[in-house]
Amino acid sequence: MHEFSIAPMMDRTDLHYRNLMRLISKNIILYTEMIHANAILHDKFNRFKIENECKGPTVLQIGCSDPQQASKLSKVIKNSNFKYINLNCGCPSDKVIKGDFGAILMKKPILVAEIIDALQEHTNIPITIKTRIGVDNFDNEEFLYNFINITHKKNISSYIIHARKAILKGLTPHENRTIPPLNYERVKYIKNSFKQLKFTINGGINSLKESKKLLKTYDGVMVGRYAWDNPWEFIKTDSVIFGDKYVEQTRTEILEKYLNYSQKYLKLGHSPRRIIKPLFNLLYSCDGSRYWKQELNNVANNKKPLEELLKIIDNIESKLELAA
Ligand SMILES: Cc1cc2nc3c(=O)[nH]c(=O)nc-3n(C[C@H](O)[C@H](O)[C@H](O)COP(=O)(O)O)c2cc1C
Incomplete structure (x- = not known):
């Protein structure tokens, strides 16, 4: 079965964004932001409990560099709702590298294998790895x-590969997502070298059409920035990618469900600003998008009630329909 997912993105793929996207597609796999193992073990802010309230196929992405910590984590996650637990071996940010996890782990496949072993101690939830095609001067097939060969022996059957290398010094995370060139050929080579494993391709994928085409070559496709920039394109995911019957839904209908869901979190003290953050790009490249963002800002600044957004988006959509 092919897999189609939205990538883990810090400050973006939080519970609210995932709930919006789950209303948009019931089948798409959604990733949490990367959460450090320590944050889960100490769970000061009930973070794990909140993330675990996910609906549909969801993956917990963790940052971890210590097998002992991983073993403790394995106990905590053992009865969770996640489809997979994913180990981040691709993040090149300074903070992450100083913590000795993320992309630097590509240089330490034996340690990664130990972490994977420890993560499996108390749980049967499958563990997966998200990585890059190389790091610094280690930039070849x-x-x-070697990284895949050592780590997959610990019962890893699935890898997500961001098809760029990571440069650990001198580039910001943003530059590390744009400057190193994409190299899908290397992922294809690896896929052909390990026929028993599953490989998801990630990096620079900007439409459902392109995703569908790539699914003919790879076992999975993961989309990151585009899913944040243009969430509404994903309304066709279940029909275009998964072959479900297409059910027409409007943005107004989805927003109504989203606002109903968010009542619970408003009562728990989540701010309207946080709730509406995933909604800013709902009218990506449509007439009325600027006005929509202004109105969202009005809600964020408590100048308008959240419920008024329904009337606003309904008006915009009616005008879009008339113009079509
Ligand atoms: C704002 C932002 C935050 C990200 N945070 C994470 C993260 O927490 N974990 C991770 O593995 N990758 C993270 N990434 C990288 C994405 O998961 C993805 O690999 C990358 O953006 C390439 O895919 P794309 O070209 O489809 O965006 C982040 C990317 C962005 C734009």
């Missing part, structure tokens, strides 16, 4: 082959 042999290096990636």
